[in-house]
Amino acid sequence: MSATSAPRPEAIRAIPVRHPWRWVAAIVILLIAAGAIYIVATAPDLRWAVVQHFLFQDRIRLGAVATIVLTVIAMVIGVTLGIVLAVMRLSPNPVMSTVSWFYLWFFRGTPVLVQLFFWWNLPLILPTVGAFGHQVNTVDYINPFIASILGLGLNEAAYMAEIVRAGIISVDQGQTEAAMALGMRRTQILQRIVLPQAMKVIIPPTGNETISMLKTSSLAFITTFGELFRVQTEISSFNFRIVELLIVISAWYLFFTSILTVGQYYIERYFARGGQRELPMTPWQRFRRMLFTFHAPPPGPVAPVTMPRAH
Amino acid sequence: MAATPMVKAEAVHKSFGRLEVLRGIDLDVQPKEVMCVIGPSGSGKSTFLRCINHLEKIDAGRLSVDGELVGYSERGDRLYELPDREVCKKRSEIGMVFQRFNLFPHMTALENVIEAPTRVKGENRDKAVARALKLLDRVGLGDKVRAYPNQLSGGQQQRVAIARALAMQPKLMLFDEPTSALDPELVGEVLDVMRGLANDGMTMIVVTHEMGFAREVGDSLVFMDAGFIVEKGTPRDVLANPREERTKAFLSKVL
Numbered sequence: 001m002s003a004t005s006a007p008r009p010e011a012i013r014a015i016p017v018r019h020p021w022r023w024v025a026a027i028v029i030l031l032i033a034a035g036a037i038y039i040v041a042t043a044p045d046l047r048w049a050v051v052q053h054f055l056f057q058d059r060i061r062l063g064a065v066a067t068i069v070l071t072v073i074a075m076v077i078g079v080t081l082g083i084v085l086a087v088m089r090l091s092p093n094p095v096m097s098t099v100s101w102f103y104l105w106f107f108r109g110t111p112v113l114v115q116l117f118f119w120w121n122l123p124l125i126l127p128t129v130g131a132f133g134h135q136v137n138t139v140d141y142i143n144p145f146i147a148s149i150l151g152l153g154l155n156e157a158a159y160m161a162e163i164v165r166a167g168i169i170s171v172d173q174g175q176t177e178a179a180m181a182l183g184m185r186r187t188q189i190l191q192r193i194v195l196p197q198a199m200k201v202i203i204p205p206t207g208n209e210t211i212s213m214l215k216t217s218s219l220a221f222i223t224t225f226g227e228l229f230r231v232q233t234e235i236s237s238f239n240f241r242i243v244e245l246l247i248v249i250s251a252w253y254l255f256f257t258s259i260l261t262v263g264q265y266y267i268e269r270y271f272a273r274g275g276q277r278e279l280p281m282t283p284w285q286r287f288r289r290m291l292f293t294f295h296a297p298p299p300g301p302v303a304p305v306t307m308p309r310a311h
Numbered sequence: 312m313a314a315t316p317m318v319k320a321e322a323v324h325k326s327f328g329r330l331e332v333l334r335g336i337d338l339d340v341q342p343k344e345v346m347c348v349i350g351p352s353g354s355g356k357s358t359f360l361r362c363i364n365h366l367e368k369i370d371a372g373r374l375s376v377d378g379e380l381v382g383y384s385e386r387g388d389r390l391y392e393l394p395d396r397e398v399c400k401k402r403s404e405i406g407m408v409f410q411r412f413n414l415f416p417h418m419t420a421l422e423n424v425i426e427a428p429t430r431v432k433g434e435n436r437d438k439a440v441a442r443a444l445k446l447l448d449r450v451g452l453g454d455k456v457r458a459y460p461n462q463l464s465g466g467q468q469q470r471v472a473i474a475r476a477l478a479m480q481p482k483l484m485l486f487d488e489p490t491s492a493l494d495p496e497l498v499g500e501v502l503d504v505m506r507g508l509a510n511d512g513m514t515m516i517v518v519t520h521e522m523g524f525a526r527e528v529g530d531s532l533v534f535m536d537a538g539f540i541v542e543k544g545t546p547r548d549v550l551a552n553p554r555e556e557r558t559k560a561f562l563s564k565v566l
Binding site for chain 1: 401406409426430476
């Protein structure tokens with residue numbers, strides 16, 4: 001009679017659908033990849049000893065540190081200024097939004113390599129700069145490092161501004177209204193209500209931008225700043241082992257990119273709190289699930305990976 | 312001479328582009344009065360509510376809350392727009408509850424409730440938390456203070472939203488179809504909270520489709536259509552003996 005009295009039927013244990021073609025595709029791709037690696041690795045004039053020698057050599061290590069420092073500082077400038085530009089762009093003040101529009105127009109409209117070279121050569125046209133009778137020599141301030149972070153950071157700000165603006169627009173208008181109805185000021189609403197929610201939209205493309213910046217920083221070689229690519233050109237102009245050194249710096253770029261990729265997952269998980277019931281999987285959880293479900297999903301009612309709840 | 316009305320509207324007009332949404336609203340709401348506003352969608356009832364706390368600017372007429380003009384100050388025979396700071400201060404004295412709750416999804420129920428008291432009024436956090444806990448308890452959610460909005464049902468979210476508005480100790484509460492987005496079995500719990508508020512003497516303007524609530528709790532009932540107030544009276548009179556044809560036609564569809 002009552003709903004609880006009927007015995008619960010046995011849990012379903014069906015034979016899962018098999019995916020034999022996945023195995024075929026995987027084997028074919030593995031063979032092709034192995035062949036390609038074999039050909040490159042056994043190239044007659046490739047000196048692996050040189051790669052090994054330079055991989056952790058002091059100058060390369062310094063270059064790697066320089067690349068990371070440049071990437072981090074350029075991104076900090078880019079994100080900070082990008083938020084300011086996005087807020088200006090959305091401001092009801094027409095002066096603000098116009099200034100922001102022109103900034104974007106200019107910095108997105110010229111190549112970043114040109115901008116880097118421009119900052120590096122600024123002292124050529126502007127030997128001194130100052131106001132109210134106080135003058136300084138630009139050449140004392142524009143060194144390779146400063147020119148590089150100016151070129152990369154100011155350019156990045158233009159792109160970050162659009163990402164942040166998209167994030168702000170994506171937040172439901174009702175959020176702003178509810179905050180206004182509570183008497184919150186425009187800046188408070190932005191800081192406390194809108195930006196934290198916009199983060200969910202802003203973070204993934206920002207991770208992308210950071211990874212992109214890691215590699216774009218190689219353009220700073222034009223300012224003679226000693227990041228990885230510059231170091232590579234300097235060393236190989238002596239020993240002519242260009243490809244070996246390209247392999248060395250590529251290994252470093254790949255290493256940094258891998259770290260950033262993993263970091264991005266965890267930051268996304270943090271900002272997903274309160275937004276989704278289930279947090280996105282960590283890379284490790286993804287990998288485990290892929291292993292278990294590659295051939296077929298696991299039988300029985302048990303979920304393959306239990307996910308932690310948001311708290 | 313009666314006390315200053317909590318809300319006084321005189322010939323209030325509002326257009327969105329060419330669309331005239333309010334075409335001359337005259338209305339008084341007395342302190343402690345519970346006024347229910349009914350009418351077909353597009354009749355301007357939500358817009359009128361949003362004008363009262365200046366989420367929308369009116370185009371013509373006069374609208375005042377507690378004796379002071381909404382959004383303007385009047386010196387001589389000239390109107391001066393109030394600066395942002397003043398508008399925010401006045402809004403903070405009026406609570407508003409939305410159809411779609413609009414809780415802040417990245418904050419727990421408790422954080423939602425203490426946000427405005429601490430940020431807008433600069434209240435001490437411990438004091439704000441203590442009062443927030445009492446309010447959440449009062450709306451029946453004492454055990455959900457740490458829950459995020461998406462872990463709550465619609466009815467629970469709306470009750471948090473009411474607690475959030477009450478935390479600012481408003482002198483007037485505006486409800487914009489507070490139960491329209493709820494599953495039928497969750498409507499009652501929200502109406503119960505509102506009934507309790509009315510009994511405590513809160514001045515309330517409630518845009519609603521809940522005729523039962525209007526009849527039982529409302530002191531007055533306004534029927535709006537096409538930007539006009541068609542009929543106003545006690546809920547029993549308007550619902551049982553509507554005078555206007557338009558009101559009769561509307562009620563025959565919803566009752």
